Amino acid sequence: MGNCLKINNSDDISLLQGGEISNTQDFAPDQNDPAPIYSELLQPIFFPSPSVRRPVSHLTEEEQVKIAKRIGLIQHLPIGTYDGSKKSRECVICMIDFCVDEAVRYLPCMHIYHVHCIDDWLMRSLTCPSCMEPVDAALLTSYETT
Amino acid sequence: MANMAVSRIKREFKEVMRSEEIVQCSIKIELINDSWTELRGEIAGPPDTPYEGGKFILEIKVPETYPFNPPKVRFITKIWHPNISSVTGAICLDILKDNWAAAMTLRTVLLSLQALLAAAEPDDPQDAVVAYQYKDKYPLFLMTAKHWTNVYAGGPHKFTECDLKIQRLKDMGIDEHDARAVLSKENWDLEKATESLFS
Ligand SMILES: [Zn+2]
Ligand SMILES: [Zn+2]
Numbered sequence: 001m002g003n004c005l006k007i008n009n010s011d012d013i014s015l016l017q018g019g020e021i022s023n024t025q026d027f028a029p030d031q032n033d034p035a036p037i038y039s040e041l042l043q044p045i046f047f048p049s050p051s052v053r054r055p056v057s058h059l060t061e062e063e064q065v066k067i068a069k070r071i072g073l074i075q076h077l078p079i080g081t082y083d084g085s086k087k088s089r090e091c092v093i094c095m096i097d098f099c100v101d102e103a104v105r106y107l108p109c110m111h112i113y114h115v116h117c118i119d120d121w122l123m124r125s126l127t128c129p130s131c132m133e134p135v136d137a138a139l140l141t142s143y144e145t146t
Numbered sequence: 147m148a149n150m151a152v153s154r155i156k157r158e159f160k161e162v163m164r165s166e167e168i169v170q171c172s173i174k175i176e177l178i179n180d181s182w183t184e185l186r187g188e189i190a191g192p193p194d195t196p197y198e199g200g201k202f203i204l205e206i207k208v209p210e211t212y213p214f215n216p217p218k219v220r221f222i223t224k225i226w227h228p229n230i231s232s233v234t235g236a237i238c239l240d241i242l243k244d245n246w247a248a249a250m251t252l253r254t255v256l257l258s259l260q261a262l263l264a265a266a267e268p269d270d271p272q273d274a275v276v277a278y279q280y281k282d283k284y285p286l287f288l289m290t291a292k293h294w295t296n297v298y299a300g301g302p303h304k305f306t307e308c309d310l311k312i313q314r315l316k317d318m319g320i321d322e323h324d325a326r327a328v329l330s331k332e333n334w335d336l337e338k339a340t341e342s343l344f345s
Contacts, residue, residue, distance in 0.1 A: 050246070092249040094154060117248075124214060125247075129247040129248035
């Protein structure tokens with residue numbers, strides 16, 4: 001009991017852009033004793049599992065492999081342009097309507113999302129946010145059948 | 147707050163306001179501040195449960211990383227339920243943790259909490275004392291949950307026996323809410339409750 005709400009506490013600060021922030025090299029108050037808080041804030045942040053966030057230097061080797069594989073998988077998911085189809089009018093992540101010719105990513109279940117919206121989500125969890133279908137399992141079977 | 151979080155919440159707010167559940171007064175939602183980071187939810191206790199007839203207020207905090215992370219939700223109204231802390235209102239529900247998905251909304255969260263009131267999961271408790279009572283002394287659990295719903299959420303069932311025992315402890319200088327909490331924990335055994343208060 002009581003273990004339920006703790007995991008969210010670390011997500012208070014905005015880390016969405018974490019992966020894109022480049023390290024600010026000149027912020028080093030003491031070379032021999034690198035302040036862990038600063039380095040954590042300036043490093044790219046990754047999510048080995050949805051509720052676990054870690055700066056890149058704190059990832060275990062196993063987690064690094066996991067994340068590298070995940071990035072590889074995401075890059076294999078096809079990107080297309082929105083054709084104005086009435087079936088999916090909005091990206092359910094940002095809830096904004098698609099524009100014709102806008103870049104969208106197709107998941108194996110055929111749900112589509114803005115590329116930046118779904119990539120942010122997939123870096124945390126390899127499931128379709130709409131139907132919960134695991135993206136990696138579907139991808140692996142599609143590799144086998146082709 | 148990050149732009150996506152704000153624009154999502156604004157859209158969701160409109161959506162939930164048009165929903166059928168709002169029309170039926172089974173859920174409610176209102177804004178607490180202008181920055182769209184804090185909202186207040188309300189759910190009606192589901193029929194055929196000890197929470198029936200009660201209105202339960204929820205604190206909803208939207209993280210900057212929303213919708214990639216779930217909103218932080220807690221019961222403000224005191225409630226006696228195995229998956230909700232009787233002290234802090236903290237909730238144990240999978241979609242508010244690891245089973246969150248970016249397509250879920252405030253509306254789905256409120257409806258899931260309503261479903262949780264109708265179907266407790268005592269094997270995955272947030273409040274061990276309540277869960278124990280639920281599993282071991284179910285009739286007492288029902289009475290306690292109805293009594294709390296009556297006192298804190300405006301439910302219809304009054305239990306004179308409970309009120310009398312609380313009054314006895316109040317006469318000894320104990321705060322009413324503390325008295326209720328201790329008696330609930332001690333399965334309404336006045337002697338044991340007194341013992342645990344004064345030992
Ligand atoms: Zn989007
Ligand atoms: Zn899908």
